[in-house]
Amino acid sequence: DTGVSQNPRHKITKRGQNVTFRCDPISEHNRLYWYRQTLGQGPEFLTYFQNEAQLEKSRLLSDRFSAERPKGSFSTLEIQRTEQGDSAMYLCASSLSLDPTGSSYNEQFFGPGTRLTVL
Amino acid sequence: KNQVEQSPQSLIILEGKNCTLQCNYTVSPFSNLRWYKQDTGRGPVSLTIMTFSENTKSNGRYTATLDADTKQSSLHITASQLSDSASYICVVRSGGYNKLIFGAGTRLAVHP
Numbered sequence: 582d583t584g585v586s587q588n589p590r591h592k593i594t595k596r597g598q599n600v601t602f603r604c605d606p607i608s609e610h611n612r613l614y615w616y617r618q619t620l621g622q623g624p625e626f627l628t629y630f631q632n633e634a635q636l637e638k639s640r641l642l643s644d645r646f647s648a649e650r651p652k653g654s655f656s657t658l659e660i661q662r663t664e665q666g667d668s669a670m671y672l673c674a675s676s677l678s679l680d681p682t683g684s685s686y687n688e689q690f691f692g693p694g695t696r697l698t699v700l
Numbered sequence: 701k702n703q704v705e706q707s708p709q710s711l712i713i714l715e716g717k718n719c720t721l722q723c724n725y726t727v728s729p730f731s732n733l734r735w736y737k738q739d740t741g742r743g744p745v746s747l748t749i750m751t752f753s754e755n756t757k758s759n760g761r762y763t764a765t766l767d768a769d770t771k772q773s774s775l776h777i778t779a780s781q782l783s784d785s786a787s788y789i790c791v792v793r794s795g796g797y798n799k800l801i802f803g804a805g806t807r808l809a810v811h812p
Contacts, residue, residue, distance in 0.1 A: 623802030
């Protein structure tokens with residue numbers, strides 16, 4: 582399978598614990614995005630990387646959230662001191678863009694998501 | 701504020717029937733609009749993409765329309781199948797931004 586993969590698919594944790602999710606994008610894609618989706622809503626943008634550089638972060642990404650893409654390939658999203666409000670589906674997407682202005686119509690391909698439940 | 705609104709919120713139809721989903725957006729500048737299908741527990745998958753100059757685009761039984769003047773789009777599904785049961789999300793890309801503006805989706809259930 583050469584699509585976007587995410588691990589784990591499901592995570593149940595107790596409030597206050599730290600969790601880390603991993604995303605493996607499509608191999609040649611240089612851009613990687615993280616989204617959060619709550620039940621009955623569309624995904625909300627969290628952050629994105631161009632290669633290893635984190636170029637934009639949403640205000641939704643509080644200090645407890647950190648994302649990395651150290652080698653420009655896979656990415657991790659860590660949530661520290663989880664709260665019940667963090668319960669959601671965390672989606673990763675990747676795209677290939679050869680246009681530095683970002684104006685090309687490159688499609689984002691989504692992974693299956695990691696569903697987080699904070700008890 | 702950039703927003704994408706979809707209607708109806710949910711829809712139930714019988715297998716073989718047609719349906720139309722609506723999307724209104726207030727996004728500026730407008731770059732393109734995509735309709736995604738999201739099966740339960742899965743990530744969204746793109747069905748169609750439409751740019752400012754395109755009015756209609758088809759992908760099998762899915763036909764999307766775009767009216768850039770009224771900032772409305774629709775997704776028409778013909779001869780529905782049980783496998784069409786999913787959420788359909790309208791997504792607008794604004795200018796050169798890399799983040800997308802998502803609607804809340806329409807949850808479609810096709811019953812036999």
